[in-house]
Amino acid sequence: MILQQLINGLSLGAVYAVFAVGFTLVFGVLNVLNLSQGAVFMWGAYVGLEMVRTLQLPLPAAMTVAVMAAGLLGVVTEWLVFRPLQRRGAHRWMGMVASLAFARILIGAAQEVFGTQVIRYPDATLVDATLVVGEARIQGLQVVALGVALAMVLALGLLLKFTNFGRAIRTVAFSETVARLVGAPVARVRGATFFLSGTLAGGAGVLWSLLFQSVSPFMGDTILLKGLTVLILGGLGNVAGALVGGLLLGLVEVGSVVAVGSGFRDAVGFGLVLLILLTRPTGLFATREAKRA
Amino acid sequence: MLEIQSLSAGYGGPPVLHGISLALRPGEIVAVVGSNGAGKTTLLNTVAGLLRPVSGRILLDGKPIGGLATERIVRAGLSLVPEGRQVVAPLSVEENLLVGAYGRRGGGARETLAAVYGRFPRLKERRRQAAGLLSGGEQQMLAIGRALMAGPRVLLLDEPSMGLAPLIVSEIFALLGDLHGRGISVLLVEQNARKALALASRGYVLERGRIVLEGTSAELASSPAVVDAYLGAKPLEEQAA
Ligand SMILES: Nc1ncnc2c1ncn2[C@@H]1O[C@H](COP(=O)(O)OP(=O)(O)OP(=O)(O)O)[C@@H](O)[C@H]1O
Ligand SMILES: [Mg+2]
Numbered sequence: 001m002i003l004q005q006l007i008n009g010l011s012l013g014a015v016y017a018v019f020a021v022g023f024t025l026v027f028g029v030l031n032v033l034n035l036s037q038g039a040v041f042m043w044g045a046y047v048g049l050e051m052v053r054t055l056q057l058p059l060p061a062a063m064t065v066a067v068m069a070a071g072l073l074g075v076v077t078e079w080l081v082f083r084p085l086q087r088r089g090a091h092r093w094m095g096m097v098a099s100l101a102f103a104r105i106l107i108g109a110a111q112e113v114f115g116t117q118v119i120r121y122p123d124a125t126l127v128d129a130t131l132v133v134g135e136a137r138i139q140g141l142q143v144v145a146l147g148v149a150l151a152m153v154l155a156l157g158l159l160l161k162f163t164n165f166g167r168a169i170r171t172v173a174f175s176e177t178v179a180r181l182v183g184a185p186v187a188r189v190r191g192a193t194f195f196l197s198g199t200l201a202g203g204a205g206v207l208w209s210l211l212f213q214s215v216s217p218f219m220g221d222t223i224l225l226k227g228l229t230v231l232i233l234g235g236l237g238n239v240a241g242a243l244v245g246g247l248l249l250g251l252v253e254v255g256s257v258v259a260v261g262s263g264f265r266d267a268v269g270f271g272l273v274l275l276i277l278l279t280r281p282t283g284l285f286a287t288r289e290a291k292r293a
Numbered sequence: 294m295l296e297i298q299s300l301s302a303g304y305g306g307p308p309v310l311h312g313i314s315l316a317l318r319p320g321e322i323v324a325v326v327g328s329n330g331a332g333k334t335t336l337l338n339t340v341a342g343l344l345r346p347v348s349g350r351i352l353l354d355g356k357p358i359g360g361l362a363t364e365r366i367v368r369a370g371l372s373l374v375p376e377g378r379q380v381v382a383p384l385s386v387e388e389n390l391l392v393g394a395y396g397r398r399g400g401g402a403r404e405t406l407a408a409v410y411g412r413f414p415r416l417k418e419r420r421r422q423a424a425g426l427l428s429g430g431e432q433q434m435l436a437i438g439r440a441l442m443a444g445p446r447v448l449l450l451d452e453p454s455m456g457l458a459p460l461i462v463s464e465i466f467a468l469l470g471d472l473h474g475r476g477i478s479v480l481l482v483e484q485n486a487r488k489a490l491a492l493a494s495r496g497y498v499l500e501r502g503r504i505v506l507e508g509t510s511a512e513l514a515s516s517p518a519v520v521d522a523y524l525g526a527k528p529l530e531e532q533a534a
Contacts, residue, residue, distance in 0.1 A: 167384065167392040174381045177343060181375060183367035183396015183443060 004136035005254050011142040013250020014149035015207045019223055020230035020242040021153050022074075022200030028173040028237030029193045030086075032095040036077050037201050037227060038220025039106035044070035044202025045209040045219060046114055052121060063148075063206045067199045074198020075191055077102060082194075083187075103220070110217040118216045121209065145207045152203050153243050156196060160239065169193055173237065225266075229273050235283025244285060294319045294478050295340070295371070295447050300349035300359075302339040308347050309335045310502045317447065322469065322479040324489035324510065326523055327499035333482040334376050336499070337449045340480075341373035342366040353447065367396035372445035376452055378436040382425025386416050389424045389435055393442030401444060409438040412468065430461035437468065447478045454485045466492050486523035490514045498523075 019041060026034045047069045051062035081098045129140035160166035168184040169192070179186050208223065209215045230249055234241025249269055256268035276284060295317040303309040309332050317323050327333050338344045340351055342363035351359035358366050381389050390409060394402035410417035413434045419427065424435055433453055440448060450469070454462040466488055473479055483489035490496050490510040498506040498519060506518065513519050 164391070164395060167388055168395055170384060170388075171381050171392050171395075174383060175379060177375070178379050178381055180343060180363040181341065181367070181373055181379075182393050182439065183364045184392070185364055 001135055003133060004138070005258055006251070007136070007138050007142055007146070009251035009254035010247060011146045011149075011211060011250070012254060013247035014146045014153075015204050015211065015246075016223070016226050016230055016249050017243045017246025018149045018152050018200050018207065019204035020227045020234065020246045021156060021239055022197035022204070023227040024231050024234065024237055024239060024242040025156070025169075025200070026193055026197045027231065028239070029169060029190065030082065030092075030095075031237075032082065032092040033099070033228075033231075034077065034082070034194075034197070035096055035100040035224065036081070036103040036106060037099075037197065038222075038224030039103035039110075040070050040073050040077070040198050040201040040220075041205040041208070041223055042110060042215075042217060042220035043073055043106060044198075044205030045215045046110060046205075047202070048206035049119065049121060049209060049215050063203070066206050067202045070202020070205065071195040071199035073106075074194040074196075074201070077198070078191055078194035083190075103224075107217050107220070114215075114217065116217060118214045120213045120215065141210060145211050148203070149207055152200060153239075156200065157239060157243075159196075165189075165192065226269065229269055232273050233276060233284055235285050238283065238285055241283055241285035245283075248284075294321070294354065295480065296350075296352040296355075297340065298350040298352070300336075300339065300351060301347045302335060302344055302349075303347060304335075304344070308502070310339065312349065313499075313502075313504055315497055315504065315507075317478050317480050319478055320473060320476050321495070322473045322481060322493045324486075324493035324496040325480065325482045325499055326484070326486040326489055326496060326513075326519075327482075328484065328522070331499045332502040333499055334451055335502075337373055337451050337480070337482055338375075341371065341449060343373075364396055367443050367445075368398055370444070370446040371449070372440040372443045372447075373449040374436050374440045374451065374453060377455070378429075378432045380424040380427070380432045380435050380439070382423060384424055385421050386424055386427070386435055387420040389439050390416075390420075390442050393439035394444075397443050399444075402442060405442050405444060409441055412471070413438060430457050430464070433457060433461075433465055434468075437465070441472075445477065447480065448472065449480045449482070451482050452484060453481075454483060454488065462488065486519065487514075 023037050044066045048062045048066035051057040051065050052059065077099065081102050082095050085094050085098060131138040131140065160169060168179065168189050171182065171184060172179040172186055172189045176186055226249065230242055230245040233248060234245030252272060253265050253269055257265050297313055297315040300313040301308045301310055313336060325333055325336065335344065339346055342361055346359045350357055353369050353371055358369055381392065384392065390406055415431055416435055416438060424432065427435060453465050469479055469481065469492060481489055481493060490513055493510050495508065496510050496513045497504050498513065506513065506516065514524065
């Protein structure tokens, strides 16, 4: 029973983590909340689904296409929404509102293209193995989702930590002026950040739609709120914090369903955020720098 | 090497710099001294491409660089050590140095890294530490090391002595002397005129956005105007106040 809930919580939390890491990455670099992230998540899910349904691609290929498409959508977001605003020196609230508007356009477009009914993956595409350990029934799909999610976050972490481009991203996040002074191409770093963030949103979208067997134009709205929750749990702009925060939120939600019933699932998550905001305003995993600032 | 001709620049409003002309010859150390708000930072930031010139020309090896993106100016061989050091606090010391080589053309970054560590053993000892945890003097060394990682031929420094203890300032000025020995031309902006003129071969005095005096360091150090304003018996902090 515990093991069952643990894997449920972790696989859910890992999807939150993937989404939130993309969210926090853009926040870290541009200091702005990209509220179209939920819509990119949704489009990633649809692209993945259509690759399977219409083009009959195998799931790994479909997911790759979806992730890339979502990355491009991220770049388009930067291009259409954030870059023009930045050029005009607009306040970052503007970016938030504009990205929310852009999300509504993306959702409207999805409604036009795919309709509003909830659709699901054809059964044949799914990993349907089930592992029975004691009383726990662990779906192969959950394990795969957890693995893929952790691999995506790990890949991003390695990129940020150990590559030249990763160091450039972190430098832009700290100071655009310094980034320019070391000769980093700031505009390209921004674009790449949105691309990476989009791929994570799209990947999360595919994993989510596989785990919960539903794709709809509005699926991005809930995850956007979860993403905000994790952003605050993990500390704004903190990638490692987003990973831990995502897993934690998944576990807490699943735990609360068991403990107090499913009606309280979201309430518990947001209650947690309130609690953390009141007690540790810089998030659970504030870095030394954030604390000193 | 670096030639600035009738440069005017500012922040969108009325210009802060008015027709600055200044030259830095190969291997030379030139000081620009001036009090608070004279326009020293504005001058260096404009040359480094952080600000766009309003008019005038900036030439590096005879090629115009005025108004180019900073990225391209760095690639052309000019680096700025900014005012207030601006090390990337969350990155480790070594990461700060490595990111300094981002705009570097060709290879040689590894060799420069070894050379920087050789010159600043303390940075090597602390290479895994977050740069934000270094002392002010160490941060200044890191900021200089980071600029050197780009392999510049011209190095601009904006008040490297600011806020540092005299002993550390001497150490940093000794380093600048070494650099010049290695063929790097240095344009040094300072409020600490005494030290700057002792190191430089020539100097300029900047006041309210204009060059009001130029000459060899010896000439400037003995000019009554400079002595009164910048080298008087009073500590500089009091004069600035
Ligand atoms: N970002 C800015 N926007 C508008 N005006 C500015 C800005 N930065 C500086 N100035 C103005 O430009 C003038 C020159 O400033 P600058 O920072 O270049 O002086 P400085 O010689 O470097 O002074 P300090 O010794 O204090 O560093 C000042 O009058 C200052 O008020
Ligand atoms: Mg200054």
